Amino acid sequence: MAHTDLQIPVNNNFSFDECLWFLNRNFDDCLHRVSADSVRKALLIDQSPVLLEISMNGQNLRVQLLKGKANEQTKSVIRQYVADWFDLAADISAFYTLLARHKSLAYMPEAFKGLRLIGIPDLFEALAWPIIGQQINLPFAYRVKRRFVEKYGTSIFYENVFYYIFPSFETVAHAAQEDLHQMQFSRKKAEYIIGLARAFISGEISKQKLAGIPDFISRQKALTSIRGIGIWTANYALMKSLNERSCIPYGDAGLLNALMNHKIISKKKDSEAVNKFFKKFAGWESYLVFYLWRSLAPTEKERLMQTPATEIISL
DNA sequence: CTCCAGGTATTTT
DNA sequence: AAAATACATGGA
Numbered sequence: 001m002a003h004t005d006l007q008i009p010v011n012n013n014f015s016f017d018e019c020l021w022f023l024n025r026n027f028d029d030c031l032h033r034v035s036a037d038s039v040r041k042a043l044l045i046d047q048s049p050v051l052l053e054i055s056m057n058g059q060n061l062r063v064q065l066l067k068g069k070a071n072e073q074t075k076s077v078i079r080q081y082v083a084d085w086f087d088l089a090a091d092i093s094a095f096y097t098l099l100a101r102h103k104s105l106a107y108m109p110e111a112f113k114g115l116r117l118i119g120i121p122d123l124f125e126a127l128a129w130p131i132i133g134q135q136i137n138l139p140f141a142y143r144v145k146r147r148f149v150e151k152y153g154t155s156i157f158y159e160n161v162f163y164y165i166f167p168s169f170e171t172v173a174h175a176a177q178e179d180l181h182q183m184q185f186s187r188k189k190a191e192y193i194i195g196l197a198r199a200f201i202s203g204e205i206s207k208q209k210l211a212g213i214p215d216f217i218s219r220q221k222a223l224t225s226i227r228g229i230g231i232w233t234a235n236y237a238l239m240k241s242l243n244e245r246s247c248i249p250y251g252d253a254g255l256l257n258a259l260m261n262h263k264i265i266s267k268k269k270d271s272e273a274v275n276k277f278f279k280k281f282a283g284w285e286s287y288l289v290f291y292l293w294r295s296l297a298p299t300e301k302e303r304l305m306q307t308p309a310t311e312i313i314s315l
Numbered sequence: 316c317t318c319c320a321g322g323t324a325t326t327t328t
Numbered sequence: 329a330a331a332a333t334a335c336a337t338g339g340a
Contacts, residue, residue: 130321137320140337186335188324230323254321293321 004065006075007057008082013092015114016056022118025297027138030146030164040066042156042163045077051156051163054082061086067158087116087243095284099291102280104262108291117290119240123207124200125166126241127223130233131192132185147183172197192228199226211242219244239286247286248278258292 010016024034032041038055050068054061063082070078083089096109120126132148133141152167152175172193180190199205205226213219219242223234232249239247249255250271259265265273281288 131323133320134322135320135335136322136337137339139339140320144336181336184336186337188335192323228323232322236321249321252321253319257321296321 004070004075006063006065006079007060008063008079008088009060010088011091013096013114014086014088014116016061018112018115019086019118022115022294022297027142028146029142030149031166033161033163040163042165043081044154044165044168045074049154049156049165050074050078051158052078052082061088067156081121084121084243085119087119090116090243092116092287095281095287098281098284104264105291108295112291112294115291115294117239117243117287119243120237121241122166123205123210123237123241124169124172124197126237127196127226127229127233128166128172128193130236131189131196131228134189134233144184148180148185151179151183169197169200173201189228195227196229207241216244216246239289245283245286248274248289250274252289254293254296255289258295261295262292 020034020037020039023029023032023039032039038053040051040053042049042051044050045068048068050070051066053064053066055064056062061082063078065078068074099105099108120129129145132145136144149164149166152171153164155162155164157163175194175197177187177190177194180193181187185193203209205222210219210222213222216238219238220231220234223229223237224231229237232251235247235249238244239249256265256268256274259274259277260268264277278285278288
């Protein structure tokens with residue numbers, strides 16, 4: 001029997017290759033698997049696991065269901081998921097116009113053309129992941145995340161590979177702080193993650209509830225009232241999970257480095273200059289942050305230089 | 316050895 | 329109100 005096969009149209013300024021490039025960057029992310037022209041991802045739909053393979057088919061995104069069943073409702077959930085993940089609903093042409101006006105960012109519309117803000121539709125993941133990554137370097141953060149996901153997440157086995165799904169808050173709510181600490185979470189982070197999971201259990205927070213709060217400041221406050229979530233994580237989650245447009249993760253180390261690289265600020269503590277800069281991009285702050293993060297990734301040439309010789313030979 | 320990583324809560328000035 | 333500190337670990 002043939003796989004379920006969905007076609008999803010995309011609008012202007014969408015490049016699947018740029019999105020794939022971002023997903024693949026230089027990190028070992030355990031939650032998707034990128035190949036030359038497609039990405040595979042497992043997710044739960046209504047408690048049942050499915051495995052998607054996404055690729056480009058002419059002008060459409062093509063989504064194949066490699067594993068799992070799809071009725072009409074499942075298909076609609078998958079369409080929504082993919083649209084959220086790749087921010088397909090956005091029209092970013094106005095953002096490109098603003099970039100083009102800026103002396104040191106004018107190269108971006110061409111260099112990163114069609115890159116969309118890659119989301120994290122699961123709100124629990126969008127909050128738990130930045131807690132894991134707080135104040136540690138990213139390669140280490142991804143290692144910790146992998147241990148966490150492999151222990152508490154579910155997986156789909158397909159063609160000899162396990163595809164993992166981020167743990168549910170139901171599972172994490174019952175995790176032991178000591179077990180997380182053994183996985184090299186700090187004791188505080190272990191406590192925050194479990195507390196966060198329990199806040200989801202109790203209904204104190206949910207994606208629907210958060211999305212229903214009418215103003216931005218109140219949404220931020222709803223998040224920062226949870227222990228372990230500061231203004232940085234709140235903005236990160238609103239940007240990545242609710243696809244909000246005006247989120248600035250204040251104090252973000254990578255963001256400040258990117259602003260220094262582009263000579264937009266000359267000292268990291270100059271929050272005045274940071275705010276002034278973002279004012280010119282009102283309504284596009286999230287995209288601007290995302291593109292600045294993108295600018296931090298090593299170029300293709302640098303990546304090759306970093307690749308150990310043995311790996312090149314084995315290719 | 317020191318400093319800093321896509322920070323936050325807590326304690327101390 | 330602002331500044332210092334602990335936290336886990338690893339790479340520069």
